[in-house]
Amino acid sequence: MSPFLQNRNVPLIRLPKGGRIGLSDFNLPLETPQLKDSRKVAGSNFIVTAPAPSPWDRRPQADIDIVLELSGYKRDGRKYVCPTCGHGAVTVDRQKSVYHCHFCQRGNHIGALARKVGKRLI
Ligand SMILES: [Zn+2]
Numbered sequence: 001m002s003p004f005l006q007n008r009n010v011p012l013i014r015l016p017k018g019g020r021i022g023l024s025d026f027n028l029p030l031e032t033p034q035l036k037d038s039r040k041v042a043g044s045n046f047i048v049t050a051p052a053p054s055p056w057d058r059r060p061q062a063d064i065d066i067v068l069e070l071s072g073y074k075r076d077g078r079k080y081v082c083p084t085c086g087h088g089a090v091t092v093d094r095q096k097s098v099y100h101c102h103f104c105q106r107g108n109h110i111g112a113l114a115r116k117v118g119k120r121l122i
Contacts, residue, residue: 053120062119064094064110070117073099082106097121 062070069075072083073090080090080099087103092110100107111121 057120059115059118059120061122062114063122064092064097067110067114067117067119067121068092068099070119071113 065075068080073080074083075081076088079088080092081088082090082101082104084106085101085104087101089102090099091102092099097110098107099110099113114121
């Protein structure tokens with residue numbers, strides 16, 4: 001007898017009624033992509049990841065809209081209303097995360113506003 005027919009390590013596969021076997025007939029473990037630790041690529045000069053949060057900074061995160069609202073800036077369309085002088089021409093640059101009131105010349109980084117209200121700017 002052929003040694004191939006006596007090999008009992010090969011599991012028996014029952015054919016479905018249609019007689020065709022697809023990949024769904026096998027219980028193959030799906031390959032799950034492993035998420036790489038972003039801090040390991042910190043030395044790379046072409047991969048930009050968000051910096052790791054400071055372990056001492058326990059302030060909850062907030063975005064620009066939440067920080068401005070908590071600081072008293074009311075939104076009026078594209079501009080914001082200054083809580084200091086009431087002038088409705090506070091310009092907010094979301095790219096640079098800065099604000100500026102064109103009437104009372106008050107302006108700063110929004111991260112500084114977030115620190116005053118106990119938040120951390122995202
Ligand atoms: Zn103002």
